[in-house]
Amino acid sequence: MAAEVNERTLFRKIAWRTLPLILLSYFVAVVDRSNISFAAKTMNADLGFSETIYGIGASAFFLGYSLLEVPSNLLLARFGARVWLARIMLTWGLISILTAFVHTPWQFYAMRFALGVAEAGFYPGVILYLSTWFPGEHRAWAISRFYIALPLSYVVMGSIAAPLLALDGAMGVQGWQWLLIVEGVPSVLLALVLIAALPDRPETAPWLTDAERAWLNGVLRREAATAGAPSHNLLRALTNPFVLLLGGANALNYVAINAIVFSAPKLLAQGTGLDTAGVGRVVAVGGVAIALGLLSVSALAGRTTARTLVTYAGFMVLAAAGLALLWLGGSGASTIGGYVVFIAAAQTAGMLPLAVISRLIPEGDRPAGLAMGNTISQGGAFFGPITWGLLADATGSYATGVALLIPISLAAAGAALVARARSMRLG
DSSP states (O other): OGGGOOHHHHHHHHHHHHHHHHHHHHHHHHHHHHTHHHHHHHHHHHHTOOHHHHHHHHHHHHHHHHHTHHHHHHHHHHHOHHHHHHHHHHHHHHHHHHGGGOOSHHHHHHHHHHHHHHHTTHHHHHHHHHHTTSOHHHHHHHHHHHTTHHHHHHHHHHHHHHHHHTTTTGGGOOHHHHHHHHHHHHHHHHHHHHHHHOOOOGGGOTTSOHHHHHHHHHHHHHHHHHTOOOOSOHHHHHTOHHHHHHHHHHHHHHHHHHHHHTTHHHHHHHHHOOOHHHHHHHHHHHHHHHHHHHHTHHHHHTTSHHHHHHHHHHHHHHHHHHHHHHHHOOSHHHHHHHHHHHHHHHHHHHTHHHHHHHHHSOGGGHHHHHHHHHHHHHHHHHHHHHHHHHHHHHHSSSHHHHHHHHHHHHHHHHHHHHHHHHHHHTO
16 A cells, blocks of 8 residues: 555645645744834834843743743643644734733733743644654655745845834824734734644545555654654653753754844844835845755755754854854945845754754654753743843943854854764664
């Protein structure tokens, strides 16, 4: 029966049935967590927020996100991806809209923390979901195809931020409020689509033939066997060496990513003299560059974990080079070039660790292990914006922060190479 299955046709069919909805969901997630970067300039002025207050608020999202990652992923494993991902989207959309009505720093902190709690478990939950449809050798490709939502969000945010901010005063609502409200509504609507249309697992997919279902289950069972027996111990799953090592590598990466992302409009405006529309175009170019990086993943990473980890390290070295250009440049062209190189390399690298973790830990440990890996990663995301804001207020510029991010990115590359050496020893 297995001989009747065309592997390429099967995974193309699965991809078309699952990835577009996941891509669209991740797209609105990134928009809703990052849109305050464009709202920041006028929001901070209207509300009297300093760089430190803004940095704490930006970081508060990742604190809430990190604390609830593991419980959320365990609940997803219990209730199913369709129901739980739809719940996540509905709540984060509502909270994103309500953020438009904050007035004080503590209200801002609370809403950003609540947004993180609402979205907790989404990304590792998607990786867990895809691991039930795509074997390890196809998983990096599948993840890179839904992760393309990340650069698309950059393009869209860069394109629509200026028109939404230009609505300033319409119906008595500030421009930054319009931005948060309009970009929060799609999440609420998409939650309804997700609950109706996302297939839960291969066993319940009517569009798979019996032969395809049997072949796919056989491949996934064999892969699970090679990863070893599950620990049946939550603590052991959470402290798996690959979870800690690769989560730590990406934590360093996200320190840099979120420091830059949440200040990109202001950083680029300072370095280039561009207005909001011009900065938006640069951010959109960065999104296109990330897309090109993601499309290169299949060719560069191949189908082995060792090659994937070398690819991760290579992208992190390139990210450090982009930061060096951003730090040393001193011109509009070097600011744009450094930003584009950094954001493309770092964001492309960011999708790889969980793909590797999903291959190196037993199937029964994946819900907790993937969530823990992302929790560690988001710990770095928490410290990036807040430290960046403190440095900006203390020094009056972003230069010191950029300089400190260079060795951090190189350390992430080193951690990935250590993980590669360990995986090679284990065979």
